[in-house]
Amino acid sequence: MRDAARTLWRELRRDRARAIVSLLGITWGTLAILVLLAFTVGMEELFDERSAGLGDGIAIAWPSRTSKSWQGLPAGRSLAITRDDVLAAGNAVPVLDAISPEFRVQDRIASADAALRVSICGVEPVFARLRTLRPSPGGRFVDARDVAERRRVVFLGDRLALRLFPRGSAVGREVRIGRTPYLVVGVLEQKEQDSDYGGKDEGLAFAPSTTLAAAYGRRFVNDCVFRARDPERQAECTAAVVAALAARLRFDPADRQAVSVWDTTEQQRMLGWIFLGFHVVVGIAGAVTLMAGAVGIAHLMYLMVRRRTAELGLALAVGARPAQLCRELRAQTLLLVGAGGALGAVLAFALVAIAGAGPWTAETGVPRIPLALGVAAVLVLCACAVAASALPARAVSRLDPVMALRN
Amino acid sequence: MSDRTVDAPLVSLRGVTKVYEREGAPVRALDGVDLEVAAESYVAVTGASGSGKSTLLHVIGCLDTPSSGSYRLLGEELASLSADERSLRRRRIGFVFQAFHLAPRMTALDNVALPLRYAGVSLRDRRARAAAMLARVGLADRSMHTRAELSGGQQQRVAIARALVAKAPLLLCDEPTGNLDSKSGAEIVALLEELAAEGRTLIVVTHDLALAARARRRLRMTDGRITGDEAS
Numbered sequence: 001m002r003d004a005a006r007t008l009w010r011e012l013r014r015d016r017a018r019a020i021v022s023l024l025g026i027t028w029g030t031l032a033i034l035v036l037l038a039f040t041v042g043m044e045e046l047f048d049e050r051s052a053g054l055g056d057g058i059a060i061a062w063p064s065r066t067s068k069s070w071q072g073l074p075a076g077r078s079l080a081i082t083r084d085d086v087l088a089a090g091n092a093v094p095v096l097d098a099i100s101p102e103f104r105v106q107d108r109i110a111s112a113d114a115a116l117r118v119s120i121c122g123v124e125p126v127f128a129r130l131r132t133l134r135p136s137p138g139g140r141f142v143d144a145r146d147v148a149e150r151r152r153v154v155f156l157g158d159r160l161a162l163r164l165f166p167r168g169s170a171v172g173r174e175v176r177i178g179r180t181p182y183l184v185v186g187v188l189e190q191k192e193q194d195s196d197y198g199g200k201d202e203g204l205a206f207a208p209s210t211t212l213a214a215a216y217g218r219r220f221v222n223d224c225v226f227r228a229r230d231p232e233r234q235a236e237c238t239a240a241v242v243a244a245l246a247a248r249l250r251f252d253p254a255d256r257q258a259v260s261v262w263d264t265t266e267q268q269r270m271l272g273w274i275f276l277g278f279h280v281v282v283g284i285a286g287a288v289t290l291m292a293g294a295v296g297i298a299h300l301m302y303l304m305v306r307r308r309t310a311e312l313g314l315a316l317a318v319g320a321r322p323a324q325l326c327r328e329l330r331a332q333t334l335l336l337v338g339a340g341g342a343l344g345a346v347l348a349f350a351l352v353a354i355a356g357a358g359p360w361t362a363e364t365g366v367p368r369i370p371l372a373l374g375v376a377a378v379l380v381l382c383a384c385a386v387a388a389s390a391l392p393a394r395a396v397s398r399l400d401p402v403m404a405l406r407n
Numbered sequence: 408m409s410d411r412t413v414d415a416p417l418v419s420l421r422g423v424t425k426v427y428e429r430e431g432a433p434v435r436a437l438d439g440v441d442l443e444v445a446a447e448s449y450v451a452v453t454g455a456s457g458s459g460k461s462t463l464l465h466v467i468g469c470l471d472t473p474s475s476g477s478y479r480l481l482g483e484e485l486a487s488l489s490a491d492e493r494s495l496r497r498r499r500i501g502f503v504f505q506a507f508h509l510a511p512r513m514t515a516l517d518n519v520a521l522p523l524r525y526a527g528v529s530l531r532d533r534r535a536r537a538a539a540m541l542a543r544v545g546l547a548d549r550s551m552h553t554r555a556e557l558s559g560g561q562q563q564r565v566a567i568a569r570a571l572v573a574k575a576p577l578l579l580c581d582e583p584t585g586n587l588d589s590k591s592g593a594e595i596v597a598l599l600e601e602l603a604a605e606g607r608t609l610i611v612v613t614h615d616l617a618l619a620a621r622a623r624r625r626l627r628m629t630d631g632r633i634t635g636d637e638a639s
């Protein structure tokens with residue numbers, strides 16, 4: 001191996017320009033594959049984060065109007081669902097991860113500095129987990145005791161908090177919703193959110209479901225939000241939740257119009273497919289670039305074999321096995337491809353680090369080279385080395401010592 | 408191996424022919440050669456240019472395969488071996504080429520060490536053995552010189568050192584003095600005689616009658632056949 005490396009070095013120095021160009025071909029290919037895919041990975045992660053802003057793998061269900069008659073009840077009945085109905089349906093569905101009813105009211109919210117009209121959501125503590133509502137440090141979301149004791153506490157969207165309390169933290173301060181004072185227990189940590197139903201979370205206020213229902217005399221929820229334990233089984237879970245509600249409220253579980261459901265996993269799945277296609281196309285583009293580099297290396301190695309014909313013939317004559325010479329050649333090719341690839345990888349990591357630090361990442365995502373991509377790049381490089389050494393190795397294995405020495 | 412016998416001659420050729428194609432016409436470089444060479448012989452091969460001397464040496468040196476006939480080295484049939492196996496057999500044979508064939512960009516030391524490299528000897532060991540062998544041929548002070556920095560006689564001695572370094576029992580020399588002036592030639596003749604006296608088997612192709620006269624057995628080749636075989 002050391003001998004192979006030394007010979008390679010000696011030969012490369014004889015034709016520096018070609019050696020550098022061939023090496024840079026591999027460097028460029030590696031750089032292309034890593035950087036292009038790093039960007040698509042970063043972008044996919046940004047899209048995932050944005051869609052998780054509404055909730056990771058959730059479905060939202062709104063009660064509507066029945067379209068079929070059922071057990072003597074006529075079609076066209078408006079459904080009204082209570083908080084208890086929702087919680088009971090949740091208990092009846094084992095594949096469910098969590099479910100929360102949601103009341104929505106519009107009212108005036110006021111602090112000492114500002115007053116505006118907003119939507120207030122009355123929800124359970126699990127709502128935070130379902131809808132990715134993380135409190136910024138120093139605050140918390142609505143908890144179980146708040147719900148049990150109908151406390152007048154409120155969790156504010158980050159923009160709303162800023163409007164109400166432009167100076168200083170909102171947590172621990174008091175706001176009025178309508179005429180009633182509420183204690184601010186937490187403020188939403190800023191997040192990406194690409195979709196919503198009735199306003200982005202940054203502008204909403206969240207209170208305990210029980211508090212809000214009592215304050216506004218509401219019995220019936222506006223909607224409920226839930227998620228399956230296994231995102232693959234979201235459709236099954238949705239059907240089970242609808243069936244549980246159907247049993248309690250006596251409508252046909254096959255009545256698709258009675259409850260309208262927005263299953264966000266469908267668009268997440270679609271997004272996954274789109275990005276898979278994107279990765280494949282970009283990966284192929286990078287691989288083609290790398291293959292062009294491999295052709296350059298193959299050519300370089302082939303020229304080297306031709307130039308060293310007499311030397312290789314001599315090696316055969318003094319007892320080198322053709323297989324040994326081929327192995328040396330493969331090691332040399334691997335060394336070359338490895339050096340070019342390593343340089344490409346270093347440049348790619350540097351570029352990705354620089355690109356990940358700029359202000360544009362809000363639109364492009366933070367490019368990232370995941371381990372799997374690194375491993376794949378190494379495998380592709382090895383394949384390139386094997387392919388690049390095939391032709392020159394064949395030339396070596398066909399050498400006849402007497403003929404080789406003659407020229 | 409079943410076909411190997413204990414008292415087999417070192418080299419044994421039976422009906423060996425070598426036919427080359429040249430512009431469609433066959434050239435019989437070797438034409439039914441029968442030859443046995445015992446261990447520790449010193450054989451000279453003479454003959455006109457084109458009589459097949461180099462071809463014979465290449466077949467014996469396992470560098471070339473006969474078109475037909477049988478070639479046994481130490482009792483083992485070599486005609487049917489693969490390229491890799493023939494390379495391994497070459498490690499038992501030291502070959503000195505008509506044109507020296509030193510690798511141009513290697514030092515004398517590395518040239519001598521070359522056979523050991525492929526036999527898997529470590530760098531340190533092969534440098535030590537190569538240095539000892541260079542000293543043996545009187546070139547201890549030239550070990551770091553490359554081909555361009557050596558005279559023809561010195562190059563030939565490096566080539567002989569290379570053929571000897573792996574302790575091959577059989578040494579084949581193709582015109583070892585052919586490209587040398589008479590003084591360098593005489594040095595090589597003396598060196599070969601020393602090696603023969605040490606008990607090595609030598610087969611030397613030569614035009615040089617002085618060199619041929621030193622051998623203990625002289626073969627004559629004509630048109631690919633052995634037409635003379637005399638001992639002294």
Ligand SMILES: Nc1ncnc2c1ncn2[C@@H]1O[C@H](COP(=O)(O)OP(=O)(O)OP(=O)(O)O)[C@@H](O)[C@H]1O
Binds near residue numbers: 427
């Ligand atoms: N590779 C080859 N292809 C075709 N013909 C060949 C080849 N090698 C040798 N020959 C022919 O075989 C014959 C014997 O060649 P060889 O080299 O053995 O002769 P030689 O006795 O060594 O001659 P010299 O004394 O000139 O070195 C010659 O006619 C030569 O032209």
Ligand SMILES: [Mg+2]
Binds near residue numbers: 460461505
């Ligand atoms: Mg000849």
